[in-house]
Amino acid sequence: MRGTRRIHRFLLVACALFGLQLGSLIAPAYACGCGAMIPEGSSRVAVTRETSAVHWDGRTEQIVMRFTVGGNAPRAAWIMPVPSRASVELGDRALFDELERLTAPEHRTRHYFWPRPRNGDWPFDVMDGALPGDAGAPAPGDAAPPVGVVGRERLGDFDVARLTATDPDALGRWLDDNGFELPDRLAPELAPYVAQKWEYVAVRLAPDRTDAVLAGTLDPLRIRFASDRLVYPMRLSRLAREPQSLGLYVVAPHRMEPRDRIGGDAPEVTYAGRIAPSEGAVGRLTGGASAFLTSFxxxxxxxxxxxxxxxxxxxxxxxxxxRVVYGNELLTVAGMPVWLLAVGTVLATALTAVLLLLRVRSRRLRGRSASQAPYAPHAPLPLP
Structure with a gap:
């Protein structure tokens, strides 16, 4: 009986492990915040972080995107709709480093009086962790082909195609025929953009080395197009099966805010402030002009x-x-915890008071003893 149960248990575990392995092979890739990223074949790719910088001056919009990816895919592809004819080039690697420095939180120190076990203050540090808690281009005419190729360039590890389309199914077939392997369910999601006569930037990530895989932080891409409104394409991210996160730097004449949540959590502002003209990567993005930087x-x-x-x-x-980040420190004077000095002072004062009281009481007792002693008259002097 026990042997039969062991065999059943072994078979259940084996089936579960097989199912997990099979799921890892056929699971869809993560979509990125600006489109859909799909690896080729049965390989896997995950966009662990997407960070984008957007510059808009009221007429022209620039989007610089940087992806951090992981997985075992040698190649992957994604597509980004844009409202008008776009140009694409490699972005400046130094841009995001500068933006991180500009938007870094302010660090302040906040002192506390009593020692805390979580911070390992004395006397809790001697307990060795025993306490819990330490731990717009013109629209194509009627005779326009279903898919038009505006341009195709090789930019570093990126194969970039700039396209027009009047038929979402034809667009999907062109992408598939030209090495941009994207899911069949992409065509319905492209339909709203086709109806609005948007254009498309299709990107195939293909490293030059045959043994290379897509991993780490990729070179940024810079996409530039005319737009009288500041828009960041996100609709295609609905194809993703896993939770997504977006980090967005917005450089514009004024502080900017999203019109709505578009189905996500409330956007959190992490920085807002005017930046002076700069000669660095941010200055090259803005053309040297001052602007207002908002980070979400x-x-x-x-x-x-x-x-x-x-x-x-x-x-x-x-x-x-x-943002302000507080670092908590125990309040000290000349390296001595103030709480210890305060407690020592109180104890010394109390001890002194007790000693004084004892001394006064002792004097009173001695005086009382002297006043209560029996009277002894002197003997009479002898007569001469």
Whole structure:
């Protein structure tokens, strides 16, 4: 009987492990915040982080995207809709380093009085962790082909095709025929963009080395197009099966804010402030002009709920904001904890008071003893 149970248990575990392995092989890739990223064949790719910088001056928009990916895919592809004819080139690697420095939180020190076990303050440090808690281009005419190739370039590890389309199914077939392997369910999601006469930037990530895989932080891509409104395409991210996150730097004349959540959590502003003209990567992005920088973070726990693109508008006021990170430190004087000095002073004062009280009481007792002693008259002197 026991042997039969052991065999059944072994078979259940083996089936479960097989199912997990099979799922890892056929699971769809993560979509990135600006489109859909799909690896070739049965390989896997995961966009662990997407960070984008957007510059808009009221007429022209630039989007610089940087992906951090992991997996075993030698190649992958994604597509990004744009509202008008776009140019594509490699972005400046130094841009995001500068933006991170500009938007870094302010660090302040906040002192506390009493020692804390979690911080390992004396006397808790001698307990060795025993306490818990330490731990717009013109629309194509009627005779326009279903798919038009505006241009195709090789940019570093990227094979980039700039396309027009009047038929989402034809667009999907062209992508598939030209090495951009994307899912069949992409065509319905492209239909709204085709109806609005948008164009497309299709990107195939293909390293030059035959033994290379897509891993780590990729070179940024810079996409530039005319637009009278600031828009960040996000609709295709609804194809993702896993939660998504987006980090977005927005450089514009004023502080900007999303019009709505588009199906995600509320966007969190992590920085807002005016930046002076710069000679660095940010200056090259803005053409040397001053601008207002706004930084957002947003999570999409259920990508299928994404119902549109991010459209950003000017906030009511250019109110600056910077995060503050507090570092807690025990209050000390000359290296001595103030709480210990205070407790020592109280104890010394109390001890002194007790000693004084004892001394006064002792004097009173001695005086009382002297006053209560029996009277002894002197003997009479002898007569002469």
């Amino acid at each position: 973070e947003q999570r999409f726990p259920e990508p299928s709920r994404i119902d549109g693109d991010h459209e950003l508008r000017a906030a009511d006021a250019d109110t600056p904001y910077r």
